[in-house]
Amino acid sequence: MTEQSTLPRERWPNFVNGAWVNGSASPISVLDPATDQEIARQECASAEDVDLAVQAAKRCHQKGEFRHLRPVERGRLVQRMGQYLLDNIDEIASVLCLDAGKPLWEARLEIESAARYFEYYGNQAETLEGRSIPLGGQYYDFTVYEPYGVTAHIIPWNYPLEMSARSISAALATGNTCVVKTPELDPLSVRYIAEAGEHVGLPAGALNILCGYGKEAGAALSGHAEINQLVFTGSVPTGIAIAEAAARNVVPCVLELGGKSAALVFEDADIDALVEDVRWGIFFNAGQVCSALSRLIVHESIYDQVVSRVAEMANSLTVGAGSQFPEFGRNMGAMISRQQRDKAEAMCGRAREAGAIIAAGGQRLEGNGYFLAPTVVAEVTPEMEIARDEVFGPVVAVLKFRTEAEALAIANGTDYGLVGGVYSANVHKAMRVARDMRAGQIFVNEWYAGGVETPFGGYGKSGYGREKGREALFNYVQTKNIGIAIKE
Numbered sequence: 001m002t003e004q005s006t007l008p009r010e011r012w013p014n015f016v017n018g019a020w021v022n023g024s025a026s027p028i029s030v031l032d033p034a035t036d037q038e039i040a041r042q043e044c045a046s047a048e049d050v051d052l053a054v055q056a057a058k059r060c061h062q063k064g065e066f067r068h069l070r071p072v073e074r075g076r077l078v079q080r081m082g083q084y085l086l087d088n089i090d091e092i093a094s095v096l097c098l099d100a101g102k103p104l105w106e107a108r109l110e111i112e113s114a115a116r117y118f119e120y121y122g123n124q125a126e127t128l129e130g131r132s133i134p135l136g137g138q139y140y141d142f143t144v145y146e147p148y149g150v151t152a153h154i155i156p157w158n159y160p161l162e163m164s165a166r167s168i169s170a171a172l173a174t175g176n177t178c179v180v181k182t183p184e185l186d187p188l189s190v191r192y193i194a195e196a197g198e199h200v201g202l203p204a205g206a207l208n209i210l211c212g213y214g215k216e217a218g219a220a221l222s223g224h225a226e227i228n229q230l231v232f233t234g235s236v237p238t239g240i241a242i243a244e245a246a247a248r249n250v251v252p253c254v255l256e257l258g259g260k261s262a263a264l265v266f267e268d269a270d271i272d273a274l275v276e277d278v279r280w281g282i283f284f285n286a287g288q289v290c291s292a293l294s295r296l297i298v299h300e301s302i303y304d305q306v307v308s309r310v311a312e313m314a315n316s317l318t319v320g321a322g323s324q325f326p327e328f329g330r331n332m333g334a335m336i337s338r339q340q341r342d343k344a345e346a347m348c349g350r351a352r353e354a355g356a357i358i359a360a361g362g363q364r365l366e367g368n369g370y371f372l373a374p375t376v377v378a379e380v381t382p383e384m385e386i387a388r389d390e391v392f393g394p395v396v397a398v399l400k401f402r403t404e405a406e407a408l409a410i411a412n413g414t415d416y417g418l419v420g421g422v423y424s425a426n427v428h429k430a431m432r433v434a435r436d437m438r439a440g441q442i443f444v445n446e447w448y449a450g451g452v453e454t455p456f457g458g459y460g461k462s463g464y465g466r467e468k469g470r471e472a473l474f475n476y477v478q479t480k481n482i483g484i485a486i487k488e
Contacts, residue, residue, distance in 0.1 A: 082118025140486065152222065233290070334371050416460055418463075
């Protein structure tokens with residue numbers, strides 16, 4: 001299977017009002033991050049195209065054909081969308097691998113995760129129940145949950161298919177309609193969610209997926225007067241701009257923004273398990289994960305051992321084009337763009353100048369693709385840029401601590417608070433630290449413990465609102481109370 005035969009150069013359309021359509025703006029050239037070569041052209045939406053999609057979603061919602069479905073029937077449609085992704089996993093994985101630079105096995109995992117969201121929220125569709133409120137014998141009073149209406153979804157490039165599925169599945173399960181702006185760097189795989197909606201028979205306008213640049217299409221969507229709710233995952237500056245635009249129309253947002261997540265490693269930690277967790281926590285998806293294990297804060301008694309073991313693991317990884325890695329293994333793909341790669345490399349250089357030691361990696365790899373060697377930066381101190389700012393690449397900073405209080409102060413010493421981790425055999429210590437870490441999700445003795453069922457979101461500049469789990473359903477519904485007076 002060659003890249004040329006897998007993904008012929010063609011213009012990939014948008015999906016609006018139940019039809020495949022072109023965009024009004026000039027098409028986007030989509031590059032393979034592993035080769036810096038064009039693999040496809042994606043139709044590009046203008047502000048006018050965004051408005052057409054919003055109007056289609058609004059008409060669908062007002063007609064009520066979708067939102068008035070019995071919830072179990074709506075849930076079955078959502079579940080079948082996930083099954084469509086699984087049924088076409090080989091084709092989708094080959095596209096996602098080239099589109100986003102992921103190893104093929106990582107692409108398959110992303111598709112399976114996307115399908116799981118449709119399964120989970122499809123099953124949850126009939127569980128949102130209101131309640132009766134006692135007001136005495138002269139009244140009946142009850143609450144119901146109703147969909148907001150038109151939901152806007154602005155999707156990041158690091159997990160284009162999975163992040164689209166995460167919010168679309170919950171929005172559809174609760175009876176909303178969706179307008180989705182895909183990332184311009186790797187938009188191609190999201191097409192298959194539109195195909196899934198078409199396949200299961202969603203009404204026209206229930207799901208609209210289009211690609212465009214953030215400054216035009218993203219701004220037009222976030223500031224549109226007729227959207228009713230908005231979900232965004234991405235950087236802090238963009239999140240602030242989106243929230244400001246939505247606030248002008250009093251539109252509620254869910255924002256999942258940056259992270260600089262820390263794992264606190266105590267002297268009684270299982271170092272073998274830790275090293276494997278670091279492999280998943282910072283080198284999976286080339287470190288382009290908002291909840292990545294980007295800081296290791298290690299007790300001084302085992303610091304040198306941990307640095308040596310983690311550096312050895314990093315140096316053992318094979319880096320290359322994702323199509324070279326069809327099976328799970330100790331490998332890593334490309335970063336998404338030259339700009340992202342160069343930013344990460346520059347941060348490593350500044351860390352070295354500030355006195356840190358590059359224990360592994362720290363530099364780009366030869367070739368036309370956007371590759372950075374798996375990187376371990378040691379002798380990092382809390383005030384350094386590499387300890388405070390998000391790299392969003394395969395770079396872990398290793399810091400040292402003496403006391404539990406010092407470890408917590410370092411962990412909580414950034415503006416972010418997305419996730420955190422604790423590695424200790426002492427359950428009391430682990431629970432104390434989990435209690436006192438300032439983050440929305442804490443992993444104890446296993447990074448990424450949990451799954452679709454567990455709520456996810458941040459403190460501080462990591463955003464607000466929660467994705468995943470049952471909590472996410474309440475992003476997409478509003479409460480109505482109905483009081484009935486009983487006349488004698």
